[in-house]
Amino acid sequence: MQERPLGRSGIHVPVVGMGTWKTFDVEGAARNARRRLVREALDLGVSLYDSSPMYGRAEEVLADCLRHDREEAIVATKVWASSAEEGRRQIAHALDLYGGVVEIYQVHNLRLWQEHLKELETRKKRDEVRAIGATHYNPAAFDELEGLMRSGRLDMIQVPYNLIDRSVEQKILPLADKLGLGVLVMEPLGTGVLARRAPPEEAWRPFAEDDITTWAQVCLRWILSDPRVSSVIPATSSPEHLRENAAVGAEGRWYDEKERAAIAELLAG
Numbered sequence: 536m537q538e539r540p541l542g543r544s545g546i547h548v549p550v551v552g553m554g555t556w557k558t559f560d561v562e563g564a565a566r567n568a569r570r571r572l573v574r575e576a577l578d579l580g581v582s583l584y585d586s587s588p589m590y591g592r593a594e595e596v597l598a599d600c601l602r603h604d605r606e607e608a609i610v611a612t613k614v615w616a617s618s619a620e621e622g623r624r625q626i627a628h629a630l631d632l633y634g635g636v637v638e639i640y641q642v643h644n645l646r647l648w649q650e651h652l653k654e655l656e657t658r659k660k661r662d663e664v665r666a667i668g669a670t671h672y673n674p675a676a677f678d679e680l681e682g683l684m685r686s687g688r689l690d691m692i693q694v695p696y697n698l699i700d701r702s703v704e705q706k707i708l709p710l711a712d713k714l715g716l717g718v719l720v721m722e723p724l725g726t727g728v729l730a731r732r733a734p735p736e737e738a739w740r741p742f743a744e745d746d747i748t749t750w751a752q753v754c755l756r757w758i759l760s761d762p763r764v765s766s767v768i769p770a771t772s773s774p775e776h777l778r779e780n781a782a783v784g785a786e787g788r789w790y791d792e793k794e795r796a797a798i799a800e801l802l803a804g
Contacts, residue, residue, distance in 0.1 A: 536579065536784045539766065540765070541666060541691050542714075543690065543716075548582075550783075551581055551767055552582075553585070553770065554769060556770050559586065559592070559597055560590055560591035565772075572772065581777065585693070588615050611668075613642065614640065619651070640666070642669045644670060645679055648683065652667065655667045672695050677703075680707065684714060696718075696758055697722060697754065698799055699802060708763045723758050723768070729750070729754050732802060734750070738801050739753050739798070742794060753798060755780065756789065759783065759789060760795055
């Protein structure tokens with residue numbers, strides 16, 4: 536699995552990670568399935584896992600999956616709380632879950648970031664947090680995100696970016712590049728929309744090669760061909776999809792700008 540630096544944080548992340556939204560909010564036998572999935576993911580080099588207390592039981596399930604393999608993983612989680620006190624409890628709980636360290640800690644959807652950043656900065660000074668970030672999914676919040684990026688208090692951001700949602704290309708990605716911030720990409724497959732709008736296979740087949748044999752893989756490679764992106768974090772509960780995702784990060788070339796434009800044009804109609 537290829538790796539990229541997460542901005543100037545000193546952390547290197549695999550270009551393909553794994554999200555846990557919906558897929559890790561499980562109980563019973565499904566937990567055993569997630570343990571097997573995470574073990575296979577680690578073996579494939581998918582060592583970055585993104586979670587949040589907003590995702591129900593996902594933080595706890597992920598911690599359980601990593602119980603014997605914590606040293607192999609990079610955990611990115613979030614604080615999502617309506618008060619500073621609740622935020623401190625969430626952060627302390629996550630640190631307990633993950634052995635006293637969370638490599639990447641983000642303020643989820645900028646919620647009460649003024650308060651939560653203070654606690655994360657304190658934790659970073661203790662080396663309990665290695666990189667601090669902020670996330671948002673809505674372009675209406677990007678002006679606020681941009682202001683926070685300029686503050687110098689962040690190491691990275693997490694935003695949506697895919698073939699049908701390219702709003703971050705306008706200001707956010709250029710600014711992240713200028714400031715040396717890492718970028719994790721959520722919703723790289725557009726929450727299923729890209730699959731439903733897939734062009735005919737004969738249209739995208741020229742962009743397939745070796746292990747890149749599906750439209751979803753072409754979409755992931757299109758994102759990762761933007762050097763400003765550190766990693767994509769598609770969520771999955773399927774071992775087959777995990778293997779397909781991991782194959783995108785294997786050694787190989789990225790699309791050039793002409794190819795990226797041609798792929799985007801497939802959806803223009």
